Amino acid sequence: MEKYKPPFRKSKRSFRRPLPPIGLGDQIDYRNMSLITRFISEQGKILSRRVNRLNLKQQRLITLAIKQARILSLLPFLKNEKQFERAKPLSRTKKKWNRKRKRTTPQLNENSNQNLN
Numbered sequence: 001m002e003k004y005k006p007p008f009r010k011s012k013r014s015f016r017r018p019l020p021p022i023g024l025g026d027q028i029d030y031r032n033m034s035l036i037t038r039f040i041s042e043q044g045k046i047l048s049r050r051v052n053r054l055n056l057k058q059q060r061l062i063t064l065a066i067k068q069a070r071i072l073s074l075l076p077f078l079k080n081e082k083q084f085e086r087a088k089p090l091s092r093t094k095k096k097w098n099r100k101r102k103r104t105t106p107q108l109n110e111n112s113n114q115n116l117n
Contacts, residue, residue, distance in 0.1 A: 021053055028061040030068035036075070040066065044079040 049059045069075040
């Protein structure tokens with residue numbers, strides 16, 4: 001016979017929500033850099049509502065404020081620009097281009113030298 005197992009029950013601890021990231025006195029504006037920078041990732045991307053814990057209206061206002069600050073060059077569009085630098089072309093593609101170029105160059109022979117002079 002199998003032993004009796006009681007059903008799994010969650011603990012009855014109280015659930016506390018963390019404080020909202022935007023207080024009542026905070027004004028969402030493109031000039032409020034201390035507030036705006038909290039909602040931007042390390043790469044300079046706008047964080048989602050789920051991560052920010054904002055309601056829809058607040059997220060829209062934050063997004064508009066961030067975009068306005070970027071346009072006015074108060075915030076950079078990208079923080080890590082090294083990721084988006086152009087990579088050097090591969091040597092393999094360079095060799096292919098040289099091969100095609102060699103094929104298309106005309107061969108000079110004795111007859112063509114006489115025509116040029």
